[in-house]
Amino acid sequence: MRLLLHLATGLLAAGVGSSAAANPFPDADLANGRKIHFESKCAACHEEKTGRDAGFIYLRDERKVKSIFDLKRYVSLCNSELRLGLFPEDERDVAAFVNQQWYKLKE
Known part of the structure; x- marks a missing residue:
């Protein structure tokens, strides 16, 4: 039991706990994302x-995005349909x- 507790404590200290899982985009540049969202055709x-x-579409009851996978897919779809030319x-x-x-969304 002590070994299990020690391992769990070590994993949390190493960032393998909820804080690491809470951010599905750890390498993202939020300022760039905000700029693109409001200066491109998104908003x-x-x-x-x-x-x-612009935010209403994300908060409506019948929204289509229910997961990180959906979110990535729809951003890519909008990029293609609007011919924004965004890089990955x-x-x-x-x-x-x-x-x-x-x-x-968490993951």
Whole structure:
């Protein structure tokens, strides 16, 4: 029992606990994600689709994004459909910003 407790304490101290799992985008640049979201067509498109502020689309009851996988998929889809020309790391940054700002998904 003591060994198990010691191992668990060691894993948490090494960052293998809830804090490491809480951020699904540890290498993301949130400032870049925010900039892209508001300076590209993301926010304007969401406002046009809903007739409300850009964040409403993320918070509505019938939202399509239920997981990190969904979030990444939809950011990539928007990038393709709007022909934004974002690099994979930009898509990651946008997904991280949107998640941090509205979704709060863990994994």
